[in-house]
Amino acid sequence: MSINRRQFLRRAGIVTALGLGGSFVINAAGSKLAEAAAESTYGTSTQGLAAKHWAMVVDMSKFKSKDDFKRVSQACDLIHNVPDIGNTKDEIKWIWEDDYEHTFSGGENEYLTESFKELPFVVMCNHCENPPCVKACPTGATFKRPDGIVDMDYHRCIGCRFCMGACPFSARSFNFRNPRPFIKENNPDYPTRTQGVVEKCIFCVERLAKGQKPACVEVSKGGLIFGDLDDPNSEVRKIISSKFTIRRKAELGTQPSVYYLVGGGEHA
């Protein structure tokens, strides 16, 4: 029964090595299976809408009544399972209505008519060209797609809310509570979120992939115009290059992709 330390370690080492040998065998079997899927490929659907730089124009002349605002926000809420929690503290907002002061604070134009300053504006995530939210996100949950859309991968969000601090437009909401009990009509075609995850407007990337325009655009009766800013023939480009549009907090340099067509129609 007398073995010395050296012998003991040697024997222990041999036993460990045998144990390791066992797992090598398992790995080899696993990689054979993996080969089965090696020939699979990932591709895009042919019916999806594509663009170099998606942008939105909000035609202010088309948002007159409460109904005009409600219609667009309800369409978005319904399709994306946005909960209605019922208090401003826990509120989740993707597209909503705000006043001039909050929408364009800082870029005050003193010669603007009073009536203009009283207009309600429809606001959402601006899908900035230089999105500070993307820079702030430590996990890459918020990222910018090649087509300009600032998208979110909810799976990766750790709920640190750095992005909310970074976004100068308050375009992001945090799920302080489990949203599911507050969703009136669940749309099974779109996931919900969980408590502790940030969310925002994503320009309906899931609809674009199927060849559909964003839900809000569809019901806006022409109030929201969506298209490729890089395409000289697109409607958004034509409006932006020929009419007077403003962007939110342009002085911050985030380069929003949402433009507000003010002064209305042909007279701008």
Next chain:
Amino acid sequence: MYKGGKIIASLIIFVAFLTFPFFYNMGKVNAGPENLDSNIKLTANTQCVEPASFMRANHMQLLNDWRQAYVRDGKTVYTNSQGKKFEINLDTCIKCHSTGAASNTAGVSNPALNTTGSSKTLASNSDQFCVSCHNYASVELTCWSCHSEPGGATK
């Protein structure tokens, strides 16, 4: 070796203690997860995304790849090793792998879980496809805390 005998003896007792469950269960039949087969909805086209042996060992990896492709790379179509195309979506899985049973609470919970957004999914005694196996393996299944229940996908 100082007090060698005592050390070796304690080691033997320790190892015996550690391996007790292994020897205790040795030779007993393990029934495995329940209801696996009865939970697949047989349709005209029951071929899985990849062969069953591959899916059994690698579905978690495949789901991860699907998520990366769909959410981050904008790729929505998967062509499998036999050249067959599938829409990248959890619904593609659920269309077969669920009994399509109605959800048990206010419409948003999942029959595969029998819980409403609770993290205690392992307490579930549901017999749905994913859950029966995940419970058996004691691996928590979190997909349904955001994605829709099988009932929704098969509607």
